[in-house]
Amino acid sequence: MHQHNLSVTGGNKSVKYFISGGFMDQRGFYHDYKFQRGNFRSNIDAQATKDIKVTLNLSGRMQNSYRPGAHSYNNQDYGNVVGDLLYAAPFIPKEYNGLPTSAYRAGVNPDYARKHSGFQESKNFYLETSAKIEYSAPFLKGLKASFLVSWDHMNGDGTTFSYAYKVNHYNHGTKQYTEQYSLGLSEDGNMYVGHQRSQQVLLRPQIEYANKFGKHDVGALFLYEQTQYNYNSLSGSRQNFPIFDLPYLDFGNEWTEGASSSATRNATAGYVGRVNYGYDSKYLAEFSFRYDGSYNFAPGHRWGFFPSLSLGWVVSNEQFFKDALPKIDVFKIRASAGKLGRDNVDEFLYRKYYMWQEKNSAFGMDPTAANTLYNGNSYPNPDLTWEKTNTFNVGFDLTAWNGLLGAEFDVFYKYTYDILQGISASYPPSLGGHVPTTDNSGRFDAKEFELVLRHTNRINDFSYNISGNVSFTRNRILSKTESSNVLPWQSVIGTSMGAILGYEAIGLIQTEEQLANAPTPISGSRELRLGDILYRDLNGDGKITTDDATWISNSNIPEMMFALNFDANYKGFDLSLQFQGAALNDKMLCGTWNNGASDNTPLTKPFYGNYDNAPVYLVEGSWTPDNTDAEYPRLSVIGNPNNSIVSTFWKRNGAYLRLKNITLGYTIPKHIINKAGLQNLRVYVAGSNLFTITDFKYLDPESPNVVQGYYPQQKTMSFGVDISF
Amino acid sequence: MKKALIYTAALFATTLGGCNVLDVDPTDKLSETTTYSSIENLDLYVKSFYGILYTSTTCEIRSANLSDGFSDLVKYSWYNTTGGTFNKFFYTPNYLTPENCGFMTPWSDLYRRIRQTNEYFADLSAGYADGLDPEELKIRTAETRFMRAFAYQDLALRHGGVILRVSETSVDGPEEKDKARSSKEDTWDFIINEYRKAAADLPEEWDSSNTGRVTKGSAWGMMARAALYAGHWDEALEACNEVEKLAAKGIYQLMDEYSDVFTVVNNKELLVTVNFDSPDLQHDFDTNFAPTGDRIGFCGGVATPTDEFASSFDIQINGEWKAFDWDEVITENIDPWTNRDPRFYATILYNGADWKGRKIELFVDGVDGFVPYTGTADDVRKSTTGYSFRKFVKEDPDEDFSFTKSDQFWIEMRYAEIFLIKSEAYARKNDFTNAYIELNKLRQTRSSVQLPALPQQTNWDSYLTDLQKERICELGLEGHRYWDLRRWGIAEQTLNGSRVHGIKITKNSDDSYTYERVDADTQDRIYTSKYDVAPIPQDEIRNNTLCKQDPAWE
Known part of the structure; x- marks a missing residue:
């Protein structure tokens, strides 16, 4: 490139x-x-x-x-x-x-x-x-x-x-x-x-x-x-x-x-x-508002008013503070509260309308395919309006000892309500879909904090600064429409957004006794054998059914992310390093495909579809009577649903630290280039994604869960020249 | 300064007046009054209800899953992918469960279509169609009524009593989500009455641009089938006679050339037909079921007829018609493929048959077959039973169906079925004389099918043997066999513990053939009487507190 x-x-x-x-x-x-x-x-x-x-x-x-x-x-x-x-x-x-x-x-x-x-x-x-x-x-x-x-x-x-x-x-x-x-x-x-x-x-x-x-x-x-x-x-x-x-x-x-x-x-x-x-540069206040209209909603519900207020106190400009702590250059406390809106919904749900369906039937002595009209919106809902989020934040900024220490810290609480959510799943299919598909009823909240620390210094000709940041966010669904007799361990309330539903795996079946006491495997499975995965029967009915599924993993988005930057300058040389990583990162090797189906991937099911290649670890690490301490279940010639369902067996920790970017540059001294009429000339070499420290050995920890065909991130090396006249 | 203020205010005013900028109209959706503004527009809406005849469960030609696969007529040869469900169903104990029943009952899809027809009735009741010609409107209402009855019939066929959401003034919504199942009797009564109402208003025939839309004959025919399934023998006979009246007028007749029934579009034997139009509306029947040699590596082998199916067709030996028996044919060295029931040649492709300018090779190492059924493979592209389908497969040697796909029409109901329904209804009423008259009409009316009259039996069980054979020979592959076995109560005894068979043909060095009847199943089939009624899907039970599961499935 x-x-x-x-x-x-x-x-x-x-x-x-x-x-x-x-x-x-x-x-x-x-x-x-x-x-x-x-x-x-x-x-x-x-x-x-x-x-x-x-x-x-x-x-x-x-x-x-x-x-x-x-x-x-x-x-x-x-x-x-x-x-x-x-x-x-x-x-x-x-x-x-x-x-x-x-x-x-x-x-x-x-x-x-x-x-x-x-x-x-x-x-x-x-x-x-x-x-x-x-x-x-x-x-x-x-x-x-x-x-x-x-x-x-x-x-x-x-x-x-x-x-x-x-x-x-x-x-x-x-x-x-x-x-x-x-x-x-x-x-x-x-x-x-x-x-x-x-x-x-x-x-x-x-x-x-x-x-x-x-x-x-x-x-x-x-x-x-x-x-x-x-x-x-x-x-x-x-x-x-x-x-x-x-x-x-x-x-x-x-x-x-x-x-x-x-x-x-x-x-x-x-x-x-x-x-x-x-x-006096000491006390600060700001009030702002938005008044937004969206064409997605019916007239009368289109507009939303979203105000916010923030206050700050630059304590370091107060005389008492300057006297007491002279080494601290800047110390500012701030707080804010505000409301924002989102209109994330399909347009025109408030109207009845017809849609054109191409050629789904054919009539005539010489049959000709006919276009037809169908009702596109079974249950118009004129009451839809903005989702709202209330955000509260408190934090401080600090710089001390002439830049030797810098810090920023913020804590957030966000409460989102009137979320536009799909609700048809909680109605019986015999209603044929004549139910409101979306309404403003979801609620969820999130608690977050962010911390940035900085250190800047100069020793003779060598100047450098280091900064690191870490952010953490945890969210919880407070209210979502679900069917009235949902099983308590399958209720989505209290889980985080995008959490994954699956079965709890206890381990591989190792003894005849375990085999005898195992619950009947999921519908369509072959008879259990040693080396198959054993699941927990949550409702105690002796068989593994969809009623035994529960929340087993957070979504693919890590809860904690951090980065470390290092920049240094010495004479004409400049070096910059950027590390980035995540923790509290649940990764599932199988999961939900884009078409909504929850299924294995070639990473969890060897010779998936009876044709595909299989990863070495699934084959060599599979359970055999000689290798009972195996990490993966036994191989089988026939597809076996029991070993192929989404479960904790396939959950791994995706925490990682990656050297995202490293750049080394050299600015040619002015006295040389000025003779050529140039004002500035810098050459540099850079690399990105050079190495990663992680326990997750399967693939890139930044990849999505179902990786069929995911184009991998690349390690790159580049070099370049900046010239100014 | 004043000027500046005025300019500023003017600028604001031009744009603030744009609050109506948010009144955006959709560019791909039509307003709510479009449909009822004229009969032509209404036709566009009513034609969408025909979608129910095109679903992959109803219109079996459209999916790779033929319901005959649940019976002893058709053998599926793959395991993990296309059609593998049938093998898993028969080989795995407890495969059908309330959570895993989508392959046996399209519950959600049928109720969605029912809701769509109910919207039509609700709109009528709200006065949307008041401006239209009432006579024309009646016909469209009757069409919609037929479609709704057809959806309920599909549900009743699988489950018996189901939830009847049939209000014609408003569509059931969240308030009505909890509703109990009606009894089997009430459900079938409703269906039969709906067909009766529809038959009263439907036209006897449509003009040539609308051929294929349902007619009076369609409604009476379906009512006959529904009454037969419900056990209302007199209503079945009444409906059959109504169809006979229309046949007497020349609207329906049995086709003289039997193969024409499946190849001549909109022929006179069809009562309810589902048409296609290449390239706009197509299906994959040939890619799935055409004999392998038609496009090597690309087609066929998903399923093939069993020997049970093929050998149901009688053979004439030395002038005498008798049941086909491989033992006799092998010992007496008789050619198994000549002098068979004429319907055999239009239904099944056998070794040596003429096809698309070549001869079918269904022997071991032949281009079309035979490979033994192993139970684990996918992508088996040759016959595992020694036969291949002919009914519904297109015999056009120039057609590249792997890219252009297929457009053969599907037969939902045809006039021949009326005779079978009539015969069965008479037999149920112990009138075996008339029962056999009807069966024999089917064997002797067509000029291309001239079979001897069946000797009259006098009890149900013997009659059933004859009826079964006629139904297999006449309606094989048209999606009847499995439902027949169920309603006669003989599904378990026919399927449980049984295996289907194929014929392994080996070509000898002197170009003669050796025949051996082999198993086409790797294990005995499992089928319990519990399967005779499909379970209500778990989704419904979970969200509808008044809907109760069948005790057998609790």
């Missing part, structure tokens, strides 16, 4: 400008996957008259991405490159009988597909502009009125032209190769062309005032902002291409579905106000 940037800045009393441009080119681990981007920016501030200042900011970028036609990078996508490579059988030769081989059940060979399956290309252009006119009132010092208009535009094209390639597919069952076309692609070729366009217009009139009278420092701000966004798209696709050389729709013999188009519109509007007051 390479990336370059050039910028120019300057100006005089009347006009100031900043202009920059850049270019980047990045490849995937297969060189044929590429991404290119060019961008520019031009910001100009002009003092048009004594009182009026005009600003015009323009920025744009053009980005192109290019991929082979066969595959996708999306996690859990069918035909994902990483998934295909990782889970393919490793002993198959690359080629057999003149054709590339396929060692994965999907019948694919990503390596060959790179140049032989077509392409997927997207080209997007984004333009962002904003213009502002600001009037400083001459009759009242500190009063300004301004009006900002912003116009954003996007224009994009996407083209996909894909065709199948032949492989010799290896069948594990028969141990034979079969010549076939790669799955999921058509041997006759398929082309899709789409065009998208969008624009957003933003208007923001604003009035503000700031002034100082003696020891009183006063400021106020009031503004209104609205945005209107619309998006259009047009696309067409054809199939059956006799010639693949020129990828244009005209060469396809049949329309797959003809052309299609769509449009989206949305809008936001809101008012913001703020008043702040400071006395």
Whole structure:
């Protein structure tokens, strides 16, 4: 990958400008996957008259991405490159009988597909502009009125032209190769062309005032902002291409579905106000509010008022403090309370409407598929409105001994209520869905703290600073709609967001006695044997059923995160290190897939689907009569649901510490470069994700739980040059 | 200063007036009055209710799961993926449970469709459709009524008594969530009456652009089937006779060429048909069930007919029709594939049959089969029973169905079934004379199917043997067998402890064939009488305090 940037800045009393441009080119681990981007920016501030200042900011970028036609990078996508490579059988030769081989059940060979399956290309252009006119009132010092208009535009094209390639597919069952076309692609070729366009217009009139009278420092701000966004798209696709050389729709013999188009519109509007007051730089107070409207809700429930107040006391500016603790340079105590809102819900749930369903039945002597109308919103709910969060915070800032010690500490309590949540799960299916799907009834709270510590020092020519931060957050669901006779250990109340439901595993069955006393395994399982996983029968009914599932793990998001930064400068050298890590991080090796199913992954079920490759640890670490002290259950030729359910057996600790970034640079001394007419020249080398300390040996502890096809983070090394004139 | 203030105020005013900027209308949804603004629009809405005939449980051609797989007619050969459920069902004790019953009952989906039809009735009652022509409206109401009855029939078929949510003034909502199951009697009574009401208003035929929508004959036909399942023999006969009246008018008839029933779109034997339209509306029947040799490595093998199915078709030996018996055929060296019941040739592909310009090779190492059934494999693409389906498989050698997919129509009900229903109803009333007259009509009316009349039996058990065979030969693969076994009360005795069989054909060096009847199951099948009624899904029991589970499933 390479990336370059050039910028120019300057100006005089009347006009100031900043202009920059850049270019980047990045490849995937297969060189044929590429991404290119060019961008520019031009910001100009002009003092048009004594009182009026005009600003015009323009920025744009053009980005192109290019991929082979066969595959996708999306996690859990069918035909994902990483998934295909990782889970393919490793002993198959690359080629057999003149054709590339396929060692994965999907019948694919990503390596060959790179140049032989077509392409997927997207080209997007984004333009962002904003213009502002600001009037400083001459009759009242500190009063300004301004009006900002912003116009954003996007224009994009996407083209996909894909065709199948032949492989010799290896069948594990028969141990034979079969010549076939790669799955999921058509041997006759398929082309899709789409065009998208969008624009957003933003208007923001604003009035503000700031002034100082003696020891009183006063400021106020009031503004209104609205945005209107619309998006259009047009696309067409054809199939059956006799010639693949020129990828244009005209060469396809049949329309797959003809052309299609769509449009989206949305809008936001809101008012913001703020008043702040400071006395003698010691006592500070600020009050602000938002009044926002969302188009998602019915008129009458659209607007929400969200105020907040914060107070601060710079104790270190008090005389008594300066006398008592002179070494402490800055000590400030602060507290704040506020309310914010969120409108995270599907639009138009308050209206009855019909939707168009394509071709789900066919009629006529010569049957022709018919489009039909169906009721899109069974139970309109006009009462939906904003979710609200009340936040309370107390903290302090401290700097002492001239920067030798710096600290910031904050404690938060957040209480969110009226959460828009799905509630249909608690109704019986015989109602057929004629139930409100969403209402404002959820509640949850979170307790957090953050601590930052800093140390800055200078010893002769060597200056350095170290800073570390740690943050912790724990949340709890206080109220959520669930069915009235939910089992107490399955109630979601009191659990944290995103907690995972599963079974409690006791361990592997080691003795005949355990086998005899074990509860009947989950429906569909084979008879239990030694080496199978033993689960806890929570309701004591002698069998393992969905009633025995309970909350076994927090979500994938760690509760505690920390980072440590170190910067140092010596003569011309600069070094910077950044460590980052997490703790209280539950990781599940299996879990919920994007389609909602809770199932194993190739990491927990060897030869998943009877085709996939298996990780060495599952096979070599499996229970056998000779290896009873094993970490993993016995292997079996037939799929066995008992060893394949989501349980604590597959839960691991994902705490880690990672060297995220290290940069070493050298600034060439001024006296050398000034001769060349340069003002500054620095060269640097940097690395990221260089090493990780963790117990979680399976994969990247920062990865999501179900990793089928997750594109791994990379260790990178880069070098560069900064020049200024 | 005044000027400045005015300018500022003006700027604010232009934008503050934009509070109506939030009145955004959707771009992909239609307003609530669209549907009832005209009969054409209403048709668009009513046609969506036909979706129930296209679900993968009803429209068996559409999914890989044929309900005949629960019986002795069809053998599924994979284990973990497509169709594996059938093998797990028969091999694993207690496989069907209230938590794991989705494969046996589409409860949520059917109730969702019922709710959608109830919305139509509620809208009518609220006056939305007052501006439409009442005669045309009646027909659409009747169509919707048929669809709702059909959904309840599917539920009653599996569970017996179910929760009847049938209010026509309002749709059941959260207030009505706790509702008890009605009795089996009440449920079937409701269904039969709904069909009766629908039959009164439905047209006898539609114009050519609407062929495929339900007709009077559809409603009477379905009522006959429902009455038969409910045990109301007289109502079944009444409904059958109504269909006969329409047949007398020329609207329905038995097709002379038997194979035409499955290949001629919208033919005259169909009472309720489900049509497709390539490429907009398709299914994967050929990819799953076409003989392997059609597209090697890509198709077939998911399931194949068993020998029990194939050998139900009689054979004519030396001019005499008799039941087919492999022992006799092998010892007497008779060609098993000639002189069979004519319906055999349109239903099953056998070794040596002409197909798409080639001959079917169902022998060991042949391109279409035979491989022994091992019980653990997936992706078995050859026949494990020595036969392959012909009914519903498309015989077009140029079609690349792996990409363009299939568009054969599914037969939900056809005129031939009326004869079988009538015959069974008569037999139940001990009128065996008429029972056999109806059975024999089916054997002798078509010009391509001329079989001798069955000798009349005088008791139910002997009659049942004849009825079973006729139903297998006529309606095999059309999704009847399993439900028949259940309602006759012989599912457990037929399936439990049994194994299905296949025919292993070996080609000899002199091009003759050696036949051996082999097991197509690796273990005895498990089926308890408990399975005759599907359990109510656990989700319903949990959230509906008045709905009680069947005692057998508690």
